[in-house]
Amino acid sequence: MSGDCQDKVALVTGGASGIGRASALALAREGAAVMVADLDHDGCETTARLIHNAGGTAAVHGVNVAEEDSVERLVRETVNTFGRLDLAFNNAGIGGAMGKTADYPSEDWHRVLAVNLTGVWYCMKHEIRHMLELGGGAIVNTASIAGLIGMSGAPAYVAAKHGVIGLTKNAALEYAKQNIRVNAVCPGGVRTGMTESADKAIPGFLDKLARLEPMGRVAEPEEIASAVVWLLSGGASFMTGHALAVDGGYVAR
Numbered sequence: 001m002s003g004d005c006q007d008k009v010a011l012v013t014g015g016a017s018g019i020g021r022a023s024a025l026a027l028a029r030e031g032a033a034v035m036v037a038d039l040d041h042d043g044c045e046t047t048a049r050l051i052h053n054a055g056g057t058a059a060v061h062g063v064n065v066a067e068e069d070s071v072e073r074l075v076r077e078t079v080n081t082f083g084r085l086d087l088a089f090n091n092a093g094i095g096g097a098m099g100k101t102a103d104y105p106s107e108d109w110h111r112v113l114a115v116n117l118t119g120v121w122y123c124m125k126h127e128i129r130h131m132l133e134l135g136g137g138a139i140v141n142t143a144s145i146a147g148l149i150g151m152s153g154a155p156a157y158v159a160a161k162h163g164v165i166g167l168t169k170n171a172a173l174e175y176a177k178q179n180i181r182v183n184a185v186c187p188g189g190v191r192t193g194m195t196e197s198a199d200k201a202i203p204g205f206l207d208k209l210a211r212l213e214p215m216g217r218v219a220e221p222e223e224i225a226s227a228v229v230w231l232l233s234g235g236a237s238f239m240t241g242h243a244l245a246v247d248g249g250y251v252a253r
Ligand SMILES: NC(=O)c1ccc[n+]([C@@H]2O[C@H](COP(=O)([O-])OP(=O)(O)OC[C@H]3O[C@@H](n4cnc5c(N)ncnc54)[C@H](O)[C@@H]3O)[C@@H](O)[C@H]2O)c1
Pocket: 013, 014, 015, 016, 017, 018, 019, 020, 037, 038, 039, 040, 043, 063, 064, 065, 066, 091, 092, 093, 094, 095, 115, 119, 142, 143, 144, 145, 186, 187, 188, 189, 190, 191, 192, 193, 194, 195
């Protein structure tokens, strides 16, 4: 394996499925040793096996990003396993319940914020501590087009993803002089575990998502992964604090 991430160590949360799995595979293809982390341990093992079969380097670690202790252990384990941490893709997330603001269940609000927003902050907090010791690094957080515009019926998800972009910009400013770049990726509709389970719950969900996209289709996870790898690579060396829409033109309207 050789490429843009040669001799780098990358950590990917949500690595058991969808965008996280595709990104872990793409980072490994570019030469990174990848720590694949997720709540879903079996899914992590599958991602790691796919990386090993392709000749790459990977290890797995179970994590609940909504718990700070769990995230701290993950970052420590990554450094213990591979000796350093250069690149992080903070991507684990959940869709949460649908419902308008006045009807939205408080329990779902807290769960979505805990995973999708606080989880990203916990990850950055512990990753950045190691990157400062190392003298630099690059981070990408997964936001969404729901971090750029409102989406009726998803108040917690939209608030969390807008928050991810705020956290990203803030950390980018704080650590710009210490050689740590922090960006966000904002996918449009992507065919993953998340949207496929929504399609099971609401038949026709994926077709409707595709019709809303200017390109008339949803993305495959690999189309998001290639942007993530680029943002983490030296090719994006002057880019920080940016929220990159990879959305088939969704927010261009
Ligand atoms: N699929 C889309 O259309 C779309 C669009 C925009 C943004 N996103 C975002 O992309 C990211 C990845 O989602 P995906 O679409 O690949 O879905 P996915 O369901 O395939 O993958 C999400 C992964 O996150 C893991 N996860 C969930 N909660 C966790 C927790 N508390 N701790 C650790 N891992 C946890 C899940 O086990 C799963 O493997 C999410 O942040 C999601 O909000 C997805």
